[in-house]
Amino acid sequence: MIENEDIQLWEESASAWISHLTSRGDQSRRFLDPRVHAALGDVTGKKILDIGCGEGRFSRQLAERGAEATGLEPAPKLLAKAQELGGGPTFIHGNAETLPFPDNTFDFAIFYLVLIDIEPFEPAVEEAFRVLKPGGKCLIVNCTGMNTATNRMWERNEQGERTAWIVEHYGSRQRVIAEWNGIRVNNYHRPLSTYFTHHLDAGFNLKFFQEQLPTPEELETNPELEIHLICPYFNIQVWEK
Numbered sequence: 001m002i003e004n005e006d007i008q009l010w011e012e013s014a015s016a017w018i019s020h021l022t023s024r025g026d027q028s029r030r031f032l033d034p035r036v037h038a039a040l041g042d043v044t045g046k047k048i049l050d051i052g053c054g055e056g057r058f059s060r061q062l063a064e065r066g067a068e069a070t071g072l073e074p075a076p077k078l079l080a081k082a083q084e085l086g087g088g089p090t091f092i093h094g095n096a097e098t099l100p101f102p103d104n105t106f107d108f109a110i111f112y113l114v115l116i117d118i119e120p121f122e123p124a125v126e127e128a129f130r131v132l133k134p135g136g137k138c139l140i141v142n143c144t145g146m147n148t149a150t151n152r153m154w155e156r157n158e159q160g161e162r163t164a165w166i167v168e169h170y171g172s173r174q175r176v177i178a179e180w181n182g183i184r185v186n187n188y189h190r191p192l193s194t195y196f197t198h199h200l201d202a203g204f205n206l207k208f209f210q211e212q213l214p215t216p217e218e219l220e221t222n223p224e225l226e227i228h229l230i231c232p233y234f235n236i237q238v239w240e241k
Contacts, residue, residue, distance in 0.1 A: 006117060007074045007095075009185045014077035016182035018055050025057060028113075031225065032234060033061070035212055036112065036141055039236050043067040046107040049131065051096045051124070052114035056082030056089060063088030070106075072099070096124035101131045109138045113234075115195070116143050119175070119188040122198050129202045132241040138204060140237040144211060147233045148176055148189035165231030195237075204239035211235045 010017070020026060025033060036058075044066035050059040053071030055078050062069040069089035073079040074096075082091040094100045096111075096118055109128040115121045128138045146167050155164040173194065176187045199206070211232040214225035227233075 004074070006119070006186050010075040010117070011077055013183040013185055014075060014081070017078070018081055020181045020183065021055065021057060023057065028233070029057075031214075031218075031228075032112075032141060032212065032236075033058070035236060036139070037061075037065070039139060039208060039238055040108065043108070047105065048108040048110065049099075049101070049106045049128075050089070050110050050112065051099075051128065052111065052117065053082060053089075053091065054078045056085055056087065056091055058110075058112055059089040059091070060085070060087035067108075072096070097127060098123075099127040099131050103130055104133045104136075105131045107133060107136050109136070110140075111138070112141045113143065115140060116148065116187045116189075117185065119186070121188070121190070121195075122202075125198055125204075126202050129204060129241055134241060136241045137207065138199075138239045138241070140239070142195070142235055142237070143187070144232050144235055145170055145189065145192045146231050148187060149174075151176060162227060162230065199237075199239050204241060206237065207240045208238035209235065 024030060043062060046067050048062050048067045048069050050062065050069060050071045053059045053073050056071050059069045059071035071082055071089050071091045072094045073082060074094065079091060079093050109132055115124065118124050132138060146165060149167045149170040152166045154162045155166055157163050171191055173190050176189055178185055178187045212234040213232060214228050218225050
């Protein structure tokens with residue numbers, strides 16, 4: 001038994017996660033991937049740490065783009081799958097809160113929908129700062145506080161159409177149990193200011209922030225993405241050491 005409950009739940013959900021994600025990623029990651037790559041820019045020759053890499057899908061994309069990618073994963077089954085699939089990156093076991101690397105090692109550290117899985121998240125941010133080179137960047141893909149501050153989610157009209165996203169207790173840190181497709185894990189809600197204040201206190205400077213909204217072209221080919229206009233699910237942040 002893994003002592004950390006959050007990691008234990010990921011371990012129990014590993015098979016369902018791998019089946020759900022596939023090599024293409026789920027719908028959310030197909031929406032996010034091009035935006036994340038755009039925020040990273042040219043990664044050729046860059047040393048990149050993908051923290052909480054899961055089965056390694058995004059680490060492999062980084063390696064394909066020419067990065068020297070390292071994937072870090074605490075859940076043994078997910079790590080084993082990443083190592084089995086290979087694809088260029090180095091995959092190692094470890095926790096975000098105690099990164100097994102020297103100071104000033106990486107050009108980029110990435111939390112791709114990972115900070116929502118960690119409580120408390122503050123040590124992970126401080127560790128990312130430590131292992132980045134001066135001028136290195138920490139890229140965070142996170143759920144918006146509006147997205148995580150609910151267990152009830154959608155309000156619908158008489159026709160069953162989604163009209164509003166229900167936000168509850170936005171100002172309080174809280175655990176939200178996320179369940180879908182046979183996966184059951186802990187997520188953690190914090191107000192946006194909680195994240196930003198700690199990143200600034202840790203020594204980071206904010207270089208980029210954007211809530212992820214679908215383009216008109218995306219809406220034309222996939223009208224389902226209109227839900228992101230009612231309530232943006234994700235934001236992307238780039239912080240510099």
